[in-house]
Amino acid sequence: MAPYRTVSELPQLIPVFPLDGALLLPGGELPLQIFEPRYLNMVDDAMAGDRVIGMLQTRGGSRARPILSPVGCLGRITSYAETSDGRYLITLTGLCRFDTGEELDLRLPYRQVRAKYERFGDDLGEDSEAEVSAAARSRFATALKRYLNHRELDIDWATANDAPLEALVNSLCMGLPFEPAEKQAFLEAPDLAGRFEVLTTLLEIDASDPDDEHNSLQ
Template structure:
């Protein structure tokens, strides 16, 4: 179990193994970032379900702003402040290396602290997953044959040797998908299911 600060951002789905740059300007989130850095608290970035006004939170505490209900699965990790401007705005980088499932909320004011568990994959067939990964990379190289740079990237030793778990997230960078679709992929419990989802997408566009 881990305690993380939670930054809900509508439409922002960050898959594992990603760096997430953020421009932080709202005072409560600037405080959240400062507290995370000072106290070594991991930060999670979450897509949201819908605007929410909680009956547990006094209206004045929210400064008349809607807060958002986070999705229950998200990624997070260490946050670094890259720059602080004179007016207090910040640019930060979040190392979203780990996938988490929300258990409960410990604090809501001035920002959310949540208890989470790391969300690990269920058991799967490694041989089947590796076969799917290799087939997807080959299909992408064929589909984007005219995109020399992409083809060369996928044929590098780094990509050819990438394990199926990492590839099942990293391959999504080559697709432009709606946030809710990415959230669905993020919540899938095995790399085989994530890779099959991409295979189905290729079936529809090829």
């Protein structure tokens, strides 16, 4: 991991990868398969430089040039491999969220923005547990069980029960099949406690469909 201790040390001009439904959170790991020529070029340039890429979702616009969401997450390439057919298999590890600032026209095949990290300086701090009450944790556990039953999904409960709250919440936000707008809500939550509340609420909403025959706990 790059030794970034404060937001002032983070690269300000960053390449961005707009990809709806792909969520990167600070401390999380996002595997990506890169095959489009412009993004192969982006990875080449990133590997030759700071090894960082900003992950963003979009908000409408044209397919060729969608409108970038106002908040993204900077990730560092921590795993890299090239396949025999020229694809790149990389893993981004989340560093810090950013506000999407000015987009620069540098005549490159991929897009670059000037990232603003000031609001998210706490993302670079040590992992910390959110102050969540026992009642909130119980509500979350019930909502998660109902959601998984509703979706006919399963998780390793032993691992989940032993995981720190931040690791568990972030992995669920990134890995469960939420809609892009819902994933953006996780990203824009002010802190872990806020993300925990958004996650719990969305789990409850999804599992409350009265027309689904799997809506009750088994």
